[in-house]
Amino acid sequence: MKKLIHSTLLASVMCAGAGVLAAPPQPYVIVTRLGVSxxxxxCGAGNIGVCHYLILKSLxxxxxxxxxxKERTCSYTEVVPPxxxxxxxKRTVGDLPADYLYSMKxxxxxxxxxxxxSPSPH
Structure with a gap:
C-alpha cells in the first residue's frame, strides 16, 4: 500500500512539473524498561532526632x-508506608521501582x- 501511495504521489508531482515532494516526518519510538532496586x-548515629522517610512512585x-x-499527567503513590x-x-527496602522518589526529614x-x-538523589 505504501508503494502505491508513493508511486501515485510521485507520478502526480512529475506530471505537474513540480519540485520534490517531502515525505511527512515519521515519529521515533523509544521504549525504556525500568527495573527494580x-x-x-x-539515620546517622550522630543525628539528634528521628529520620522520617517518604518514598513515592509515579505513573x-x-x-x-x-x-x-504536550500534556503530562502524573499520579504519585507511596511505595511503602512512611x-x-x-x-x-538502617532499613533495607526492596522491589522499589528504579525511578522512585524519596525524601528524608x-x-x-x-x-x-x-x-x-526536592527529592533526594539515589
Missing part, C-alpha cells in the same frame, strides 16, 4: 493536545509536595 536507608501519561503542546528510623538505625514525615519539589 533495593536501597538501604539510614505518568503524556498526550499531544496539538502539534506544539517510616522512621532512630539515630544509628528530621522529626516529621515529609509531605508529598516536599518529595516532589
Amino acid at each position: 533495593t536501597t538501604t536507608f539510614g 505518568c501519561q503524556d498526550k499531544m493536545l496539538d502539534e506544539r503542546t 517510616f522512621k528510623l532512630l539515630p544509628g538505625e 528530621m522529626n516529621a514525615t515529609p509531605t508529598v509536595d516536599e518529595v516532589l519539589k
